[in-house]
Amino acid sequence: MHSRRTVLTTAAAAACAMGTGGGVVHAVASGPRATGVADADAHNRAARLISRMNLEEKVGQLFVMRVYGHSATAPDPADAEANRKEMGVSNAAELIAKYHLGGIIYFGWAHNTREPHQIADLSNGIQRAAAAQRIPVPLLISVDQEHGIVARIGAPATLFPGAMALGAGGSREDARTAGRIAGEELYAMGIRQNYAPVADVNVNAANPVIGVRSFGSDPHAVARLVTAQVRGYRSAGVAATAKHFPGHGDTDTDSHVGLPYIRHTAEEWERLDAPPFRAAIEAGIDSIMTAHIVVPAFDASEDPATLSRPILTGILRERLGYDGVVVTDSLGMQGVRTKYGDGRVAVLALKAGVDQLLNPPDIAAAYAGVLKAVRTGELTERAIDEKLLRILRLKERRGLFVDPYTTQRAVDRTVGTRRHLATADRVADRTTTLLVNDGGLLPLSRRAQRRLLVAGVDPASPSGTGGPPTKVLAETFRQLGFTATALPTGASPTREQIDQAVTALGQRDAVVVATYNVTASSSQRTLVDALLATGKPVVQLAVRNPYDIAHLPRVRAGLAAYSWTDVELRAAARVIAGRRDPEGRLPVPVMHADTPGKVLYPVGHGLSY
Secondary structure (H helix, E strand, C coil), rough: CCCHHHHHHHHHHHHHHHCCCCCCCCCCCCCCCCHHHHHHHHHHHHHHHCCCCCCCHHHCEEEEECCCCCCCCCCCHHHHHHHHHHHHCCCHHHHHHHHHEEEEEECCCCCCCCCCCHHHHHHHHHHHHHHHHCCCCCCCEECEECCCCCCCCCCCCCCCHHHHHHHHCCCHHHHHHHHHHHHHHHCCCCEECCCEECCCCCCCCCCCCCCHCCCCCCCHHHHHHHHHHHHHHCCCEEEEEEEEEECCCCCCCCCCCCCCCCCCHHHHEEEEEEEEHHHHHHHCCCCEECCCCCCCCCCCCCCHHHHHHHHHHHHHHCCCCCCCCEEECCCCCHCCCCCCCCCHHHHHHHCCEEECCECCCCCCHHHHHHHHHCCCCCCCCHHHHHHHHHHHHHHHHHHCCCCCCCCCHHHHHHHHHHHHHHCCCCCHHHCCCEEEEHHHHCCCCCCCCEEEEEECCCCCCCCCCCCCCHHHHHHHHHHCCCCHHHCCCCCCCHHHHHHHHHHHCCCEEEEEEEEECCCCCCHHHHHHHHCCCCCCCCEEECCHHHHHHHHHHCCCCECCCCCCCHHHHHHHHHHHCCCCCCCCCCCCEEEECCCCEEEECCCCEEHHH
16 A cells, blocks of 8 residues: 555655646646646646656657466465566566556456456555656556446446447436446546447447447447547546547457458448447547458558558548547457567557557567657657657546556445446436337236246356346346246257256246347347247347347347446336336347348337336
8 A cells, every 4th residue: 555645755756757846737748628827738738748758758658568366576476476477577567667657558368457456556556666766757557448238347347338339228327337447446446547438330240349339330329328438437537538530430350359440431431330439539539449340442552540540640640630530449359469579560550640559479579670660750759749748648537647656435426336337327317228028918917926936148257247147137037026046058058958948948928038149140139039939928039139139039128238237138028028128229220130231129119108
């Protein structure tokens, strides 16, 4: 634990490094509405700080890296070994000292996010390590906390419905509230940059990587909700990041494992992909993340957008007029590594117009590659200075040069509070979408259908907390007055599992079956058909993409929850039980399974009781 005196001392040192004369709070730190004079002052302070740095320090500030461990100085032995193997250091403090990093990104798999108090301690340790450098520059600590199916920090922190669920709710106020509360909790844990919201417009039902991470398929509806979330995060003092430019919504390839192509014409891009990014820029977005996708209409070289000067400079900077921070998607993803080596990728990204290099797989190669490019004249030091200026200005806007630390009291007063959790439940109650309700099968009656079976998929929790889904649903139904039993049958149920579910339903009055990305050949269809054949009421709940219903034409009661996180599952259970009226409306169309060009349920479809 650091004392308040330590906080003030190191904050003052950082402020002095910016040339402020010792920790004076400047108007620019309060947000983007600073006056022109204060804005010019901030520019000058950052420029003076840059002038004191050597080339190695400047280049290091452009990198945002992973690091293993729950502590900045004393990670578990296995994490220390992982750090030595991948980065040649034992811990975060050594990594910062060796490469002069500008940022750290947190991951659950890197053991950074065990629980909120530990996260706050890790953040403070990272900032203390930064303050101990020759020129103390606070780090911008970031995370992918989109909510829904992408969440690195779990309970007891508050988890909100994901983007497509918010799209189904359609409320800008709910989207802004979710961003504000999520931002307040991140800020309390020492995290000042979130890689959200997703600004991609999901116009391809086969998209394997975006899907429910998008607010929907209507570019203007997506733009409205992106704007709301940007404002929510900003009000909490956290930098939002619109992603993935120029738009990852119409692809059937996952850029984590391949290189997707977007075949939109320039006119289609302007109509379908551009509106949310334009809206984010208009709303004062702090950072925009690039996509590892090829857009031949904009760059005939077929380099991914992350490495494309025509896209990042020609379109994002010049056509859209964006002058904020541009950050790559992870440089460890296959989509950006198919044509060039890891050291070369970093250089090409900077030449294209990138400012922050996120998580290169080989930091030594990437760092050396950038240094070599500057020393040989391929990159100019002036270009590096311009990128660094944007990053430092962002850090100052988010208050890092005033006080980069947090406290345990801030965690206790902010993270996972009763009020925040209740708000998340209320928001979720407005998202569940009732797609089919033939014969008024829903809501279920505690008298006629008191004994429930809950079957279906149990995907792992995105955040590592909560779940499994069938258990959460069963527990919620019990709290609502039903007798419920969970029987997980998996994403590919076997004949034995299907028979077991049918037998179990014989002793129950109805079944709720959770489905996950059902396809024409999925044995989940066989399970649902077998349950329907019993004649007992069957309620189907899609816990990821809402398209499952197209492959289940015999279902008489079907709903979409858009994710399998606890908050969304509880909301769906309340709707099924009749405690809440279904209010969600489809933010994407559901097409016929056998006639892909024909709409089964249009955007805006959603039934009520």
